[in-house]
Amino acid sequence: MLKKKLMLLNPFGSMGADSEEILPEGGLGAVAAHAGVGKTALLVQLALNAMIRGKKVLHISLQDPVNKVSIWYHELFNNIVQQLGITGSHEIWEEILPNRFIMTFKVEGFNVPKLKERLTDLMAQNIFLPQIVIIDGLNFDEDVRETVTALQALAGEHALRLWFTVHVHRHEEPAIEEMPSRLATMADFFEVVIKLLPEDGVTCIKPLKVKSAFPPLFLDPATMLIRQQS
């Protein structure tokens, strides 16, 4: 019952129910923003939403340790249930937690063959079969074309939906139509590109490239939760 309420009232509903509909199987999505604007917060909510629906999420962080990533999930989950006034959410948390797996690498230690090896370890032993993968902290300053190509192949092979965070530098001028220049050359890889833009004390969620349009959304600066613009 509570879970149903969570599903129905989830702010993500307005963004196309869940990531499933935003991103097709084997597709790549990117969330671009300056540091500290809320890329991780947005993707963690996307992940929580999928977890509540019973989807398996693999969260790969190239910057934070496992504990810190866990805290993101816990905090945002608590904020969501608090906002919805749901009590007794502890059981739901316990229930959805097995739907998440956190993997962390040092940025320099991350490469696709290694990830493939890890995924095989998990899948062959039936420990965890991810459906959505979040890669937080891949350095797009460097030439990652090869890495992204390999990841795209991996996504196709295992029918994964792959999300990236893209760190945009403040001094950087966007290429065309707000598209961050480092993404512009690689735009073909991505089915969905979302940009977070701080405006008037709130962070607007701007779709730069989407399958189906969604109503104007923003991140509440206090809770970092996705809200519809009123």
Next chain:
Amino acid sequence: MNHNEKKVRNIGISAHIDSGKTTLTERILFYTKRIHAIHDVKGKDGVGATMDSMELEKERGITIASAATFCEWLDHEINIIDTPGHVDFTIEVERSLRVLDGAILVLCSVGGVQSQSITVDQQMKRYKVPCLAFINKCDRSGANPERVIAQLKSRLGHNAVALQLPIGLEGDFEGVVDLITFQAYYFEGESGEKVRIAEVPEAMRSETQAKREALIDTVSLYSDELTEALLAEEEITVEMIRAALRKGTLARQITPVLMGSAYKNKAVQPLLDAVTWFLPCPSDVENVALDRNNNEEPVVLANDPGKPLVALAFKLEDGQYGQLTYIRVYQGCLAKGATIVNARTGKKVKVGRLVRMHADQMEEIDAIPSGYIGALFGIECASGDTFVSPEVNYTMLSMFVPKPVISLAIAPKDNKSEINMSKALNRFTKEDPTFHSYVDGETNETIIEGMGELHLEVYVERMRREYGAEVTTGNPRVAYRETITQRADFNYTHRKQTGGAGQYGRVAGYVEPTADEDFVFENKVFGGAIPTQFIAAVEKGFRSCLAKGPKLEFPVTGIKVVINDGASHAVDSSDIAFQAAARGAFREGYMKAKPVIQEPIMKVVVETPTEFQGASMGLLNQRRGMIVGAQDEGVMTVIEAQVPLSEMFGFSTILRSATQGKAQFTMEFDHYRLVPQSIAEKIAEEAAARKKSAA
């Protein structure tokens, strides 16, 4: 006793079992003239090395508990705290790491960096303890200090810098060349006590020169003075190099490496020199206490004898004169005759005899100023207690003590063992707040409780060794709990009319789950349906049901009882009648409220070489474990999982065999979680069988 705390070193000697830690300590005590003869560890002469004061350690040649001993070298006072090498004695390790400021990491020149060295190193990293490395056993065949240094870099990630070169190796090991002073050191005399300083052997000159330059290059990062001298091509003095090395070591950015052979009495003295030069004095280290008046907020302590006292009792020992309490003073001064407060109990005590310890011998002193370690007599306290001046309320360790999650029935084999067992239990429960013991009222068995299988095993072993108490043990039992999952009403009337005064009481209301507390009782009875004087009896009746839940006789937690109606009788109602009515009401409401069983879930952290991470995850998964995450740290991977305690029995053996002994794990209680249906049925069967056998 001089009070120059700049010349105090509180150090630990950490090592893999069998890398020669105790022998090294013994030699240190010999050269610092604290002992006058040298004994072997596994005492052929029946005496045993001086530091191993515990019987079990003497026999096995391992060190479990930490004793502190004092010695002097180059006008410095060195307190050596013997640290346990085993990861599972977490409380013990934590305490000794709180007490020491720096450490010597002893490595075997043949075995190199082994898995346990990795664990020890990780603990030191966690507590930010600066260290020196000593590559021991350079006289053994297969000795290769260079390889060990490479391992220190690759496996432990240390910026290891050799300060010496060996003169000969294996059977030809004669001494060392000091790269800083450009001199050769030979150790002569019966026990290597005569240090002969000579010129560097001709054949080693060019190598020494090259290594010296590399050393200066590395340490120049930590000293502007040295860098400037290098650039100006001025003379680099020994003091400059030492100052830079000290700076790098204190910041944990350099690990100076020394080498020798403690057993062959070679190159222990230069290690002691290095301790005085490179390891921190108490004020180089920041110590933090928790302020209990301010929600355990951390407070940085000042290493100042004039400030209010803050001291930690880190080890208790039963001596012939009563309890001896080892104590480290972090702030203020612990003086004879002063009144101090035990922060845990709030009790004031007067300081009696103060002594400085050298393993089994002692020296009377008048005061222990901040930064120093000593021992007190005649103070009743538990290990880990903080002593403070009456004006502050700080604690060095958090007061939070987790509840035990595992229990074991023990029975003495004979009469003598029975007396000794109770002595031992009395001591252990004082030493370790996570260890409990009690006598089960129904079965009359003595039950010990603790935080894990090994935790209890160690105590059973210590009972045998130290107290001569032979005990038999039952199977370890997991501390399951019961709770309810939904609200349910009750309305129970207790009526008894069997001659004499009757009993009458009716209690109505509901039970519901509560997450915050173990038990909440709320009285919403209006209009005197239950007379006020019986409300306390009703609550008592409900409380009496908590110890053994109606479902499977496990303790009940997380339940709220609300009473809102009832009835009484002018003559037949009594406290006893209402207690009985409450018990009946509890059973009635409880069984309707869908009771469930919960089990302790442990946070398990496995550190494994990356090639075994898949296998390790598989093992955790098979044990109903939920893997939270895997952290890739280059050669090692750290896997964090939540696993039911009941599935963790024997895990260490299985993990070892699956990873060639290269993976380690730590385990601590995390939370209670609902037991899955199939497992709950199994538990119910076991409980029924146990009940049958008890009857």
